[in-house]
Amino acid sequence: MGLPIDVWLNGSALEASTRAAQLRALGVDGVFTFEGPNDVFFPLVAASRVPELSLMTNVAMAFPRSPVHLAHAAYDLHLLSDGRFRLGLGSQIRTHIEKRYGSTWSRPVERMRDTVLAVKAILRSWQTGERLDHRGPFWRHTLMPPQFSPGPNPCGVPPVLVGALGPRMTEMAAQVADGLLVMPFNSARHYRERTLPAVAAGLDGSERPFEIIAEAIVAMGTTDAEIEVARRAVRNLLAFYGSTPAYRPVLAVEGRAGLQPELNALSKQGRWPEMAARIDDDLVDAIAVSGTPAACAATIRERFGDTISRVCCYFPGYPVTDAAIAELAAALRGGAVSRS
Helix, strand or coil: CCCCEECCCCHHHHHHHHHHHHHHHHCCEEEECCCCCCCCCCHHHHCCCCCEEEECCCCCCCCCHHHHHHHHHHHHHHCCCCCEEEEECCCCCCCHHHHHHHCCCCCHHHHHHHHHHHHCCCCCHHHHHHCCCCCCCCCEEEEHHHHHCCCCCCCCCCEEEEECCHHHHHHHHHHHHHEEEEEECCCCHHHHHHHHHHHHHHHHHHHCCCEEEEEEEEEEEECCCHHHHHHHHHHHHHHHHHHCHHHHHHHHHHCCCCCCHHHHHHHHCCCHHHHHHHHCCHHHHHHHEEECCEEEHHHHHHHCCCCCEEEEEEEECCCCCHHHHHHHHHHHHHCCCCCC
């Protein structure tokens, strides 16, 4: 059975429509955005009219935004795309929430739970006409006059997913969200030993629909030289991620817990080349996906098996050709692939 692939929609809203159409023509099933140098929602608005292309925020930062704002954005993107939008929410880390967004950070798991429940309550109120009455520890929404309700969405209610890595956030996502976005700084061992048990604990035997979407950092090329360029770029990204305390559990599972404080200390001194040099080939292979398109597809299938509904592929900081993306999409769509 084919595995749908989503690709990062990089760039501003000005290029998004053209690039989304190109990616769809390559066989890509969906596109996602994250909060980098561009807005997380507007490029998806531009891409929304590309037929049969799924759209997703992966992820929109939840804490700086009101659930009403999030619900309106999700409603409109679901409508514009004929029901092909997923709202992916994330928590970020305290430094960014407080110093970049100028917002408030505390009790992130409880805050995210309240945000998800609030967004879902607002969307449900619009869809069914029931009285809005969400009273949580962080958000209180008890007023929705008819003049401010868009009414039922003909495409249904957009799903709300949570990006998570730690067991508490992952378990909470399985309790209240519609799906989990597995953070890309991960490994096969961490996914099997930490992520899946936390999902099972959150679902607690429930058979309600819940999807798991994997994210993969991909170092891909069609020649040895291209693959080596991609691996160098991925080393830089892994060093950046690895310097963050939130990602230490993944390194710990791989027997490399001591690397995180080393990378963190180097980052504070701006010694970025030395950080990348600390990421050896074994660690690249444990966390990222590397090789030809066929080899990358095989690794993705081996790592996640039949536990995921789709995979988001991220090609960070290196040139990847459209031909390679098309080959990766075809390999994932075609089921079993050979390592070539």
